[in-house]
Amino acid sequence: MASFPLRVNEKEIVRSRTIGELLAPVAPFDKKCGRENWTVAFAPDGSYFAWSQGHRTVKLVPWSQCLKNFLLHGTKNITNSSSLRLSRQNSDGGQKNKPREHIIDCGDIVWSLAFGSSVPEKQSRCVNIEWHRFRFGQDQLLLATGLNNGRIKIWDVYTGKLLLNLVDHTEVVRDLTFAPDGSLILVSASRDKSLRVWDLKDDGNMMKVLRGHQNWVYSCAFSPDSSMLCSVGASKAFAV
Numbered sequence: 157m158a159s160f161p162l163r164v165n166e167k168e169i170v171r172s173r174t175i176g177e178l179l180a181p182v183a184p185f186d187k188k189c190g191r192e193n194w195t196v197a198f199a200p201d202g203s204y205f206a207w208s209q210g211h212r213t214v215k216l217v218p219w220s221q222c223l224k225n226f227l228l229h230g231t232k233n234i235t236n237s238s239s240l241r242l243s244r245q246n247s248d249g250g251q252k253n254k255p256r257e258h259i260i261d262c263g264d265i266v267w268s269l270a271f272g273s274s275v276p277e278k279q280s281r282c283v284n285i286e287w288h289r290f291r292f293g294q295d296q297l298l299l300a301t302g303l304n305n306g307r308i309k310i311w312d313v314y315t316g317k318l319l320l321n322l323v324d325h326t327e328v329v330r331d332l333t334f335a336p337d338g339s340l341i342l343v344s345a346s347r348d349k350s351l352r353v354w355d356l357k358d359d360g361n362m363m364k365v366l367r368g369h370q371n372w373v374y375s376c377a378f379s380p381d382s383s384m385l386c387s388v389g390a391s392k393a394f395a396v
Contacts, residue, residue: 176226178207178217197269199297200336203255204313206299208266214301216313218255258316260301262309268302268332268344271313272356275338288359290319292340298356300342302329308344310356320360324352331375337382345373351387 196207198219205219274292292298297313306325311318327347335341340356341363351366351373371390378385 176222178215178222194265194267195269197271197299199271199313200273201297203297204271204299206269206271208269209259211265212262214260214262214266214269214299216258216260216299216316218257221255255314258313260299260311260316262301262303264307265304266301267304267328267330268300270300270332270334270342272298272300272334272340272342273338274340274357288357290356290359292357298340300332300334302332302344302346304328306346306348308332308342308354310360320356322354322360322362324362324365325350327372330373333376333378335378335382336380339382341382343376343378343385345376345387345389347372349373349389351376351385 193210194208196205198205202219205217205222206214207217208214274296298319299311299313301309301311303309306323306327306329308320308322308325308329309318310320310322322344325344325346325348329344329346331345333343335343342354342356344352344354346352349367349369349371351369352362353364353366355361355363366385366387369387369389373387373389376385376387
């Protein structure tokens with residue numbers, strides 16, 4: 157039986173209410189977007205909300221505008237309504253990294269999502285950093301998507317552009333997590349019984365393979381100081 161810590165007021169939890177509803181398109185069914193929603197994620201700074209819409213697509217929604225629409229229109233808000241669409245002018249007048257809505261076609265069923273952002277002083281472990289294709293700045297926001305075919309695709313949140321395609325897993329990528337220290341270290345958990353550690357500041361180089369599980373790995377998480385990683389898997393397995 158689960159219980160809450162003494163500091164948690166369970167009566168307050170009971171009072172929680174729905175503030176809005178996000179609906180995926182239901183027709184036409186084009187094998188990209190269906191009725192199933194597999195995973196959701198918030199950006200670390202609260203600027204974006206991401207959710208998978210059925211088979212292949214992920215919708216990125218600027219959260220502040222979405223929340224404003226919820227408050228204005230009540231719980232019946234539907235973000236794919238044309239009257240509520242969010243837009244942005246791509247001008248040089250301070251609009252470069254303004255949040256705007258994107259729909260990303262990932263090419264396969266999306267099982268997991270994770271946002272990552274960079275901290276400048278956290279450098280790559282790679283010595284020859286001058287050869288890198290990408291130099292992620294402090295204003296960069298990335299979205300990692302874990303797919304049914306074992307691939308992990310890394311997207312630029314502001315533009316919707318595909319940056320990296322990580323291909324070493326051989327089964328479904330069930331979970332993704334970025335180190336919270338801004339180093340852009342990404343860990344993936346897969347049905348291939350492994351966790352893999354990637355350095356996105358080193359162009360997505362795979363740093364390490366962790367094989368402590370005997371069965372599927374379902375989920376993984378960093379400690380707040382990024383010093384420890386824990387994971388859970390099938391057969392009640394737990395690893396740190």
